[in-house]
Amino acid sequence: xxxxxxxxxxxxxxxxxxxxxxxxxxxxxxxxxxxxxxxxxxxxxxxxxxxxxxxxxxxxxxxxxxxxxxxxxxxxxxxxxxxxxxxxxxxxxxxxxxxxxxxxxxxxxxxxxxxxxxxxxxxxxxxxxxxxxxxxxxxxxxxxxxxxxxxxxxxxxxxxxxxxxxxxxxxxxxxxxxxxxxxxxxxxxxxxxxxxxxxxxxxxxxxxxxxxxxxxxxxxxxxxxxxxxxxxxxxxxxxxxxxxxxxxxxxxxxxxxxxxxxxxxxxxxxxxxxxxxxxxxxxxxxxxxxxxxxxxxxxxxxxxxxxxxxxxxxxxxxxxxxxxxxxxxxxxxxxxxxxxxxxxxxxxxx
Numbered sequence: 011x012x013x014x015x016x017x018x019x020x021x022x023x024x025x026x027x028x029x030x031x032x033x034x035x036x037x038x039x040x041x042x043x044x045x046x047x048x049x050x051x052x053x054x055x056x057x058x059x060x061x062x063x064x065x066x067x068x069x070x071x072x073x074x075x076x077x078x079x080x081x082x083x084x085x086x087x088x089x090x091x092x093x094x095x096x097x098x099x100x101x102x103x104x105x106x107x108x109x110x111x112x113x114x115x116x117x118x119x120x121x122x123x124x125x126x127x128x129x130x131x132x133x134x135x136x137x138x139x140x141x142x143x144x145x146x147x148x149x150x151x152x153x154x155x156x157x158x159x160x161x162x163x164x165x166x167x168x169x170x171x172x173x174x175x176x177x178x179x180x181x182x183x184x185x186x187x188x189x190x191x192x193x194x195x196x197x198x199x200x201x202x203x204x205x206x207x208x209x210x211x212x213x214x215x216x217x218x219x220x221x222x223x224x225x226x227x228x229x230x231x232x233x234x235x236x237x238x239x240x241x242x243x244x245x246x247x248x249x250x251x252x253x254x255x256x257x258x259x260x261x262x263x264x265x266x267x268x269x270x271x272x273x274x275x276x277x278x279x280x281x282x283x284x285x286x287x288x289x290x291x292x293x294x295x296x297x298x299x300x301x302x303x304x305x306x307x308x309x310x311x312x313x314x315x316x317x318x319x320x321x322x323x324x325x326x327x328x329x330x331x332x333x334x335x336x337x338x339x340x341x342x343x344x345x346x347x348x349x350x351x352x353x354x355x356x357x358x359x360x
Contacts, residue, residue, distance in 0.1 A: 265312075
């Protein structure tokens with residue numbers, strides 16, 4: 011029998027017999043990873059003694075499928091929760107690399123509403139489809155949207171109360187403060203608490219649980235505030251990508267974001283023009299609702315790479331709301347993100 015996630019889950023269902031203790035149906039199996047004969051997962055959601063008792067049977071069932079190595083993490087205490095977010099930052103000597111990550115790229119914008127989070131999610135999925143190991147950190151603390159866009163929203167596990175096991179969706183390793191909150195719950199934090207949360211999500215998350223990441227994409231909040239400042243000062247970034255619509259108002263704020271990254275000694279890797287063109291699905295007429303070409307012209311004026319133009323497409327919005335980014339499928343919009351991902355790989359940025 012082939013060794014993959016489906017066959018492992020089926021084996022785990024049958025491992026404890028007909029006693030009604032099926033760990034899969036009880037949602038006790040989390041963060042399952044199957045790669046090159048190695049199977050890893052977290053077992054939690056029941057009393058620790060019960061989990062430890064079923065562990066040997068689960069390991070035997072997975073090894074019977076041909077797994078060379080089986081790692082089953084059982085939290086020290088049942089129902090252990092990740093560290094509390096929003097604490098004050100710990101002292102840090104200077105910018106540090108994120109452990110287990112080769113490249114770190116921030117995706118920012120000068121203002122909200124330009125599609126930065128949509129670009130981040132779809133770019134992450136597109137890179138993953140091209141064979142890259144990708145992480146996505148939702149650093150938009152006040153408005154985390156990646157749980158909805160990536161179609162997953164449950165509380166991550168923490169085996170020891172310190173290390174946080176990230177979630178996985180559409181082939182992307184994922185972390186968001188939104189996993190710790192109800193969808194309608196507001197984050198009311200001061201600057202130091204934001205900085206502490208950023209430190210936790212970067213340094214306490216086990217980003218390389220499935221092996222080192224080729225790239226960690228950080229979806230920043232709009233503007234030039236505390237999160238951006240903390241990130242650039244405390245983390246070694248490979249660079250930032252700026253997303254803007256072509257309209258003049260958006261470009262005004264995009265220039266401010268570019269200026270901020272330059273002042274903080276963070277390379278600007280290039281600009282993306284989002285919502286560049288709209289093609290009517292009924293008649294095929296092409297319209298430029300927010301203008302066209304403004305971001306490319308701005309990139310040329312600032313001597314920065316222009317990374318490409320992305321369309322305004324209803325399917326992109328519907329896919330994001332449904333939790334399956336458009337880049338996970340086929341079609342013109344998915345192709346636009348695939349091309350963007352290919353260009354980043356060709357330039358050696360990922």
